[in-house]
Amino acid sequence: MVAVPARVPEDAVAGLRTLSGRSSTSEQAADALRRHITEGLLRPGAQLREEAVAAALGISRNTVREAFRALSREGLVEHTLHRGVFVRRISAADVVDIYRTRRLLEPLGLRAVADRPRAVAALTQTVTAAETAARAGDWAAVGTADIVFHRTLVDACGSDRLGRLFDQLFAELRLAFAVIDEPRALHEPYVGRNGRIVRFVAAGRAEDACAELDAYLRDAEAQILAALDD
Amino acid sequence: MVAVPARVPEDAVAGLRTLSGRSSTSEQAADALRRHITEGLLRPGAQLREEAVAAALGISRNTVREAFRALSREGLVEHTLHRGVFVRRISAADVVDIYRTRRLLEPLGLRAVADRPRAVAALTQTVTAAETAARAGDWAAVGTADIVFHRTLVDACGSDRLGRLFDQLFAELRLAFAVIDEPRALHEPYVGRNGRIVRFVAAGRAEDACAELDAYLRDAEAQILAALDD
DNA sequence: CTGTATGGATTGTTGAACAATCCGGCAAGG
DNA sequence: CCTTGCCGGATTGTTCAACAATCCATACAG
Numbered sequence: 001m002v003a004v005p006a007r008v009p010e011d012a013v014a015g016l017r018t019l020s021g022r023s024s025t026s027e028q029a030a031d032a033l034r035r036h037i038t039e040g041l042l043r044p045g046a047q048l049r050e051e052a053v054a055a056a057l058g059i060s061r062n063t064v065r066e067a068f069r070a071l072s073r074e075g076l077v078e079h080t081l082h083r084g085v086f087v088r089r090i091s092a093a094d095v096v097d098i099y100r101t102r103r104l105l106e107p108l109g110l111r112a113v114a115d116r117p118r119a120v121a122a123l124t125q126t127v128t129a130a131e132t133a134a135r136a137g138d139w140a141a142v143g144t145a146d147i148v149f150h151r152t153l154v155d156a157c158g159s160d161r162l163g164r165l166f167d168q169l170f171a172e173l174r175l176a177f178a179v180i181d182e183p184r185a186l187h188e189p190y191v192g193r194n195g196r197i198v199r200f201v202a203a204g205r206a207e208d209a210c211a212e213l214d215a216y217l218r219d220a221e222a223q224i225l226a227a228l229d230d
Numbered sequence: 231m232v233a234v235p236a237r238v239p240e241d242a243v244a245g246l247r248t249l250s251g252r253s254s255t256s257e258q259a260a261d262a263l264r265r266h267i268t269e270g271l272l273r274p275g276a277q278l279r280e281e282a283v284a285a286a287l288g289i290s291r292n293t294v295r296e297a298f299r300a301l302s303r304e305g306l307v308e309h310t311l312h313r314g315v316f317v318r319r320i321s322a323a324d325v326v327d328i329y330r331t332r333r334l335l336e337p338l339g340l341r342a343v344a345d346r347p348r349a350v351a352a353l354t355q356t357v358t359a360a361e362t363a364a365r366a367g368d369w370a371a372v373g374t375a376d377i378v379f380h381r382t383l384v385d386a387c388g389s390d391r392l393g394r395l396f397d398q399l400f401a402e403l404r405l406a407f408a409v410i411d412e413p414r415a416l417h418e419p420y421v422g423r424n425g426r427i428v429r430f431v432a433a434g435r436a437e438d439a440c441a442e443l444d445a446y447l448r449d450a451e452a453q454i455l456a457a458l459d460d
Numbered sequence: 461c462t463g464t465a466t467g468g469a470t471t472g473t474t475g476a477a478c479a480a481t482c483c484g485g486c487a488a489g490g
Numbered sequence: 491c492c493t494t495g496c497c498g499g500a501t502t503g504t505t506c507a508a509c510a511a512t513c514c515a516t517a518c519a520g
Contacts, residue, residue, distance in 0.1 A: 070303050
């Protein structure tokens, strides 16, 4: 064994992690736009003019264009050559594919969660959060809690990539929500169903939980499709 | 029914598709870089200097930066503030997550493919393509055929979003392949195993097919992890 | 009502400029 | 010998101004 000189124990600096790496102007611009879009301040179909965004953020057109490229890859925004960028409009086909994907993958999370008390507890917590928000009539918060519930479900699979897919998928779903102006009808029915799912899981009735989840997803898809062509 | 004036039959122009939608300079630049990276001409860890790329493609720095933003979102390239962009280095943790995801999702494709003769035929075709390439000693082609096999498998799920996830996932896997310089040892063992999987499926032995697939994925993961820390 | 000009607005792309930051080497000091 | 601090060149981050290409709305003619 080579005689290594006594150095600073590497463990001592291991926890520092990438020093928060700051962020560039274009990333901050992308963050700001992303927030505005997912919060519904920028409606689907709305055009984002380079000059206007640049002026609003106090940055240059070129930097705005960099942010647009990133958001375009994320699917929050659509870029058409020589026409500009528009907040993404979710089509019926998108909704169908989104729910097909969810029906395919969320059951995997359900089975993964079954033998993990901590995950079950996390799910229960999001359900109570949804119930609280529902009592307060804060339907946007109910919708968010619903998303967190299903995101937590997928998390149990332990796959980062799958998690990121669902982050993107739920962001798209928020775009669909944004064009439906009956938030209560949209979110209220599902608070109880999430509760039933988690109770089935806690009781070890995996099959019943999966059936309930599948029914949930089919109903939600039908409801959104119906609301979409108003 | 409204009296619609006799127009050009829509079928006649249906094949034109979005007029090739052309593409901007930055998209073409991204395409070129993407091709170079996935084909292994640009090795992981290699730095892409703005000025050099701009000069090589005959375009301006700003346009190159737009392309970089897109590639960065795709995960082919890593962008570090004030340091530049580098061809993505796949870590051991990445490999673990990639194969965890594959073991989770590919069985879904296997079950979907079972009652679809056309899909089984498509799989068989990729296996024979791999066998032909193997006999010719073209190990890069064997690797591609392997990827096509598993991509086809996932396709059977019918989810575009899942398909896109795997496109990205396989692009990352190619980055891992690029740093391993024993292509034969890397790809040869799996030609036969894919063949066995598809034969199990064709024989209606879904469980055996799943078991073989799972074993395939575990072995491949272990092999890549071993080759990665050389 | 359909088709065709026309002009203004917007996007696509470039080149140059400058500040901020990083990197490598080199000297000073223990 | 190893560390530390400092310097200068190279590279990135960002802006600005300019121009061509393209789109869009409007007006006009058939």
